[in-house]
Amino acid sequence: MTFMKAWTTSTLSLPNTPDPIFLTAPQNHPNHRTYPLPTMSAITYKSGKEPHPNERRIIFKNVDREGWDQSIDTYEGEGGYDQLKRAVAMEPGAVTNEVKSAGLRGRGGAGFPAGLKWSFLPPNNTKPVYLICNADESEPGTFKDRYIIHQDPHQLIEGMAIAAFAVGAKLAYIYIREEFPQGAEILEKAITEAREKGYLGKNILGTDFELEIYVHRGAGAYICGEETGLIESLEGKRPYPRIKPPYFPAAMGLYLCPTIVNNVETLCHVRHILEMGGEEWSKVGTPNNTGTRILCVSGDVKKPGYFEVEVGKVTMGELINDMCGGLKDGRSLKAVIPGGSSAKVLRADETFKVGKGDDCKEISIWDIPMDFDTLAACGSMAGSGGVIVIDDSRSISWVLNNINNFYAHESCGQCTPCREGSLWMKKITDRLVADKAAPSDIETLDAVARNIDGQTICAFGEASSWPTESFVEKFKDELIADTKPELENTPVNAEKELAAAGLL
Amino acid sequence: MSDLVDVQINGEWHQFPKGTRMIEACREVGAEVPHYCYHPKLTSPGNCRMCLVQMGMPPRPAPGAEPAQPDEDGHVPISWMPRPVIACANTVAPNMGIRTQGELTENVREGVMELMLANHPLDCPICDQAGECHLQEYSVEHGKGEGRFREQKVKKPKNVDVGPRIRLDDERCIMCSRCIRFMDEVADDPVLGFTDRGSHTTLAVYPGRELDSNYSLNTADLCPVGALTSNDFRFQMRVWFMKEINTIDTNCGTGANITVYARQGEIFRIKPRQNNSVNSDWMPDSHRLSFHWINDEETRLTSALAKDENGNHQVVTNENAYAIAAAKLSKYKGHEIAIIASARMTNEELFMVKRLAKHLKAKIVETVPRTGEADGYLISEDRNPNTLGVKTVLGLDDPGSQLESIKDDIKQGQIHALITLQEDLITDAGFTDDDLAGLDVLISSYPCANPTAERSDVVLPGGCWAEKSGTMLNIQGRLQRLNKVTDGPGTTEEPWEVIRNLQQALGGGNGIHSHTEIFNQLAETIPVFAGVKFQDIGDLGIPLVETDETLPLLEREKERVAQGLIVG
Amino acid sequence: MSLEVPADLEKQIDERITHYPVSKRSAVLPVLHLLQHHFRFVNEEVIEWAAAKLELEPIKVLEVVSFYPGFRQSAPGKYHIRVCRTLSCAMAGSYELMDSLCEKTGIDRSGVDHHNPIAVSADGTYSIEFAECLASCGTGPVCMVEDDFYESVDDVDALLAKYS
Ligand SMILES: Cc1cc2nc3c(=O)[nH]c(=O)nc-3n(C[C@H](O)[C@H](O)[C@H](O)COP(=O)(O)O)c2cc1C
Ligand code: SF4
Ligand code: SF4
Ligand code: FES
Numbered sequence A: 001m002t003f004m005k006a007w008t009t010s011t012l013s014l015p016n017t018p019d020p021i022f023l024t025a026p027q028n029h030p031n032h033r034t035y036p037l038p039t040m041s042a043i044t045y046k047s048g049k050e051p052h053p054n055e056r057r058i059i060f061k062n063v064d065r066e067g068w069d070q071s072i073d074t075y076e077g078e079g080g081y082d083q084l085k086r087a088v089a090m091e092p093g094a095v096t097n098e099v100k101s102a103g104l105r106g107r108g109g110a111g112f113p114a115g116l117k118w119s120f121l122p123p124n125n126t127k128p129v130y131l132i133c134n135a136d137e138s139e140p141g142t143f144k145d146r147y148i149i150h151q152d153p154h155q156l157i158e159g160m161a162i163a164a165f166a167v168g169a170k171l172a173y174i175y176i177r178e179e180f181p182q183g184a185e186i187l188e189k190a191i192t193e194a195r196e197k198g199y200l201g202k203n204i205l206g207t208d209f210e211l212e213i214y215v216h217r218g219a220g221a222y223i224c225g226e227e228t229g230l231i232e233s234l235e236g237k238r239p240y241p242r243i244k245p246p247y248f249p250a251a252m253g254l255y256l257c258p259t260i261v262n263n264v265e266t267l268c269h270v271r272h273i274l275e276m277g278g279e280e281w282s283k284v285g286t287p288n289n290t291g292t293r294i295l296c297v298s299g300d301v302k303k304p305g306y307f308e309v310e311v312g313k314v315t316m317g318e319l320i321n322d323m324c325g326g327l328k329d330g331r332s333l334k335a336v337i338p339g340g341s342s343a344k345v346l347r348a349d350e351t352f353k354v355g356k357g358d359d360c361k362e363i364s365i366w367d368i369p370m371d372f373d374t375l376a377a378c379g380s381m382a383g384s385g386g387v388i389v390i391d392d393s394r395s396i397s398w399v400l401n402n403i404n405n406f407y408a409h410e411s412c413g414q415c416t417p418c419r420e421g422s423l424w425m426k427k428i429t430d431r432l433v434a435d436k437a438a439p440s441d442i443e444t445l446d447a448v449a450r451n452i453d454g455q456t457i458c459a460f461g462e463a464s465s466w467p468t469e470s471f472v473e474k475f476k477d478e479l480i481a482d483t484k485p486e487l488e489n490t491p492v493n494a495e496k497e498l499a500a501a502g503l504l
Numbered sequence B: 001m002s003d004l005v006d007v008q009i010n011g012e013w014h015q016f017p018k019g020t021r022m023i024e025a026c027r028e029v030g031a032e033v034p035h036y037c038y039h040p041k042l043t044s045p046g047n048c049r050m051c052l053v054q055m056g057m058p059p060r061p062a063p064g065a066e067p068a069q070p071d072e073d074g075h076v077p078i079s080w081m082p083r084p085v086i087a088c089a090n091t092v093a094p095n096m097g098i099r100t101q102g103e104l105t106e107n108v109r110e111g112v113m114e115l116m117l118a119n120h121p122l123d124c125p126i127c128d129q130a131g132e133c134h135l136q137e138y139s140v141e142h143g144k145g146e147g148r149f150r151e152q153k154v155k156k157p158k159n160v161d162v163g164p165r166i167r168l169d170d171e172r173c174i175m176c177s178r179c180i181r182f183m184d185e186v187a188d189d190p191v192l193g194f195t196d197r198g199s200h201t202t203l204a205v206y207p208g209r210e211l212d213s214n215y216s217l218n219t220a221d222l223c224p225v226g227a228l229t230s231n232d233f234r235f236q237m238r239v240w241f242m243k244e245i246n247t248i249d250t251n252c253g254t255g256a257n258i259t260v261y262a263r264q265g266e267i268f269r270i271k272p273r274q275n276n277s278v279n280s281d282w283m284p285d286s287h288r289l290s291f292h293w294i295n296d297e298e299t300r301l302t303s304a305l306a307k308d309e310n311g312n313h314q315v316v317t318n319e320n321a322y323a324i325a326a327a328k329l330s331k332y333k334g335h336e337i338a339i340i341a342s343a344r345m346t347n348e349e350l351f352m353v354k355r356l357a358k359h360l361k362a363k364i365v366e367t368v369p370r371t372g373e374a375d376g377y378l379i380s381e382d383r384n385p386n387t388l389g390v391k392t393v394l395g396l397d398d399p400g401s402q403l404e405s406i407k408d409d410i411k412q413g414q415i416h417a418l419i420t421l422q423e424d425l426i427t428d429a430g431f432t433d434d435d436l437a438g439l440d441v442l443i444s445s446y447p448c449a450n451p452t453a454e455r456s457d458v459v460l461p462g463g464c465w466a467e468k469s470g471t472m473l474n475i476q477g478r479l480q481r482l483n484k485v486t487d488g489p490g491t492t493e494e495p496w497e498v499i500r501n502l503q504q505a506l507g508g509g510n511g512i513h514s515h516t517e518i519f520n521q522l523a524e525t526i527p528v529f530a531g532v533k534f535q536d537i538g539d540l541g542i543p544l545v546e547t548d549e550t551l552p553l554l555e556r557e558k559e560r561v562a563q564g565l566i567v568g
Numbered sequence C: 001m002s003l004e005v006p007a008d009l010e011k012q013i014d015e016r017i018t019h020y021p022v023s024k025r026s027a028v029l030p031v032l033h034l035l036q037h038h039f040r041f042v043n044e045e046v047i048e049w050a051a052a053k054l055e056l057e058p059i060k061v062l063e064v065v066s067f068y069p070g071f072r073q074s075a076p077g078k079y080h081i082r083v084c085r086t087l088s089c090a091m092a093g094s095y096e097l098m099d100s101l102c103e104k105t106g107i108d109r110s111g112v113d114h115h116n117p118i119a120v121s122a123d124g125t126y127s128i129e130f131a132e133c134l135a136s137c138g139t140g141p142v143c144m145v146e147d148d149f150y151e152s153v154d155d156v157d158a159l160l161a162k163y164s
């Protein structure tokens, strides 16, 4: 069944080469030409916001950049829209092939190969195709798309225009979270500028390619980041995620037409893939974990922030200690949530088996390379790139309760396990932090999570249950220590007592 | 056959057409999958998660590896998925395996059930749905005995009047969205919706609006729990005390299939019964609720009446009534007699009418037309249930067209005697006192007291649709069975008996003892019915006559089936 | 319906609707945003106006309005504050920020529950609610006042001084 294929990762084996300063598009590339990669020395950044030397800024090249603004003139001054010009001279399929050979994996959370997704559009399709940019950025711990949108909107618009050309979309929407009001305005202004310059609208760059992009603001719901919830929201309905199958967006998305949904960062990469050529781009990062990605670090480190790094080239230790200035003085690491709050927590003193066959080795949390495959091997995920660091001053019960509050608030409520389970988990941890839980409540907590996991319409079910599952698995003693055995079997639900007494 | 696929269900291989939903495939082979949100006539949101089952597929060979070898039956081994899938929306695929039992499925079901009940009130003893609540039913089968939910339950509105005929208890709602989908997709009156989110999700109508569609009561049927209930039926009768009789609706030519719930002769409610060729799973409220008069003995005729010499009605035995009527009628020649029967009569009754007319050599036999506006859903313009039967059995091409000439004939003294069967001429056929004044004899039968009866020399209580059995032809030419729910009050007889007895009193006719016997005669003498056996008609009827009538609601459902939106 | 929608607002709304050539219903969020921006909150009149505009049953608009915390169903203060409550900000002190904002504005949050997330100061100047992650977790605690965004908020007085 094809829908299952969609969710298995393709194995791309790509050579690992040292960083080139200049990249040359391969000889067989349609626009064989040499492109200078931005070198850090040519650009200065605002004081206090300079990139860390471990960074490799491609997507974030212009973020916090001295003298940079969001205008199209500034953007064009640095080769902006050149890649769109190049794209429209290519066959759409050739653009997709570049993205495929680049091995670009989605930066929105699932890490699904973008080129592969684009090629799932039904062959012989006669319906309109839509492109949607997922700018809902709402996974706790994630703050990257915000900066692209606010500081470098044309990069996104160029990326979208190229993607739309590749997939044959004439209408595209940017679904942006409501809490980015200026971001929405900036994007709309950028779209107007791009239309005036002929990069959008009809007959783009003198070809018959046409594209309109509209900005669509959400209204404060995490579930609108889930692509089918987003689509329902964009259709003006409650953002209830759709069942897959049959509603895979590439086949039946917006208005039940083929639709490609990609994250902001993913779409921006498309521009750079064309610039470098897919093959060359794939040499950035590590095999099957190609390119750069933005890691967002928050929580208990001295200098939280965002860092664009080559995927897999930076370890957790380097990220926390070198790039974020380490833990706060006198503190030690307790746990890390490595890919947004939905990712399973990693305990500081765990060891992880990574690698296959002869390469199999056990590593500590500090040595985990921050890439998709390794974090998956460690039992968690790279997710959206949001790394939340938790030191030994934090109560695990408190952390888990905070997370459970989030998911109970954000469950759309459509399907039974998540609707009922997310609030139930919150209620248990509410009692836990209020010293009103009994030891058996922790077992119930875990059981509830496992009744959600794998049984829901959308991946929110996993997102909401994985934190509980992993916290209970890894910090059971600490959670139990916050409970009171004497509360075992004491009523917390008056109604149930009444029912038991036959009074209801 | 290329469009059949092999599917293994609980270890046994079966074949199903491609595109069959897993849940339907399982149902077909007796492996019923519990479900709440799924309904074959509505889109599938897959929200209740009750139908989760284990699924497996032939393993996909690793790159370069040989595919697995099929066994002697041609089946490759199934590799079972670790996660369950919903059976309601997924379709079968070649060599798929489905387990509706076993550890995974049962654990998952138990888990979903536990969560489903977490915020559900514990008020089954006072819930009207008790006895036919799917939650109660499945929780006994699939739930944990002792719930672990210790928290305060979410509070929601209770006992809300959402419409003139429907009441809502939001705490009982399991958010399956069936009712919303019905109003959106079938009734085209999207007044229901969910408000709020998460565990606080609440079914609602917009403030100031009402769920007042003429199809609103179908939502109460659809509701798997006691959240939406019928005001009409609420707390009337525990369901397990009632007997269910399958019959058809007689309020219009559609002949919606229904189940009547009755106890000791009293009808408590009517529900639509699935017939995909007639009414799908639905029926209009106006038809569903039109039974109350049947239970009302105040208005019913409970005995035969005959006028004494002063013109006052006196109660007489049915036997005497037939004798009096026969004596009066026998004074007239056939060309002085007219019969006005009813398109509410069964084919069998109409056959008896025909026989009587023949015996009397009656000048005219006619029926009373009854029309209204078609509603674009299930209610047809023809508000008689058996106009086609009238045409076929009585041979009337244009029923009702002779009513005026009957009036004229009476005025001009050509017709002296009139028998009216199961019609109230004054109320329903436009007859006035004046029109009837010229008659010497008026004989009528009807279920209730009525102005025509008041003027009749002899009145015979004839059973209504719920008090008789027989067959009818709906506007689409479908032959359907009407089944007796209860005996009529007092000395009420089935109309075919009334006619038989009258004819016998007139010295004609042999004894006919049942409506099926009449049907056999019908099949022998009327070509359209030739070869049809009564028992072949079954609960769902059979297509008999070709007509070009369509039912708009069914047409739209067919379209949705074609689009793959619903199973149908 | 007594809602008075100024002509230029309606013009803006009509323009927004053109962004959804396939289905007018898609415009429900933008239309509600424009209306909320003008009327400060979305009450029944606003819902009914939007429903009429988009040719929807009002329940279909209420379904949406009541789903999203971004739409307020009761009047906020002159300046509406949203404080991020989620993990990184909570670790950076967002609950303390909430407390101190309430103290300085005189807002009493004791009546706040799921159905009434917003608390308003007695004089109607300020209103406040918790929001979930505002995607600036590295600079917590963060908050929004109206459409303005503030990170690493430590000086509550200075913040409020801008809105008085
Ligand atoms: C609960 C949930 C929330 C999500 N939130 C976001 C989000 O805020 N932004 C995003 O880009 N993707 C989000 N996703 C992932 C999207 O569903 C989708 O996979 C992604 O937008 C695809 O883009 P990509 O392939 O470029 O990553 C979320 C997924 C889930 C299950
Ligand atoms: S898993 Fe949760 S968020 Fe996803 S559809 Fe179900 S209830 Fe909604
Ligand atoms: S009221 Fe009944 S039918 Fe409607 S959503 Fe609730 S449980 Fe389902
Ligand atoms: S029946 Fe509800 S999910 Fe399948």
Ligand code: FES
Pocket: A140, A141, A142, C084, C085, C086, C087, C088, C089, C090, C132, C133, C134, C135, C136, C137, C138, C140, C142
């Ligand atoms: S946690 Fe506050 S912005 Fe993310």
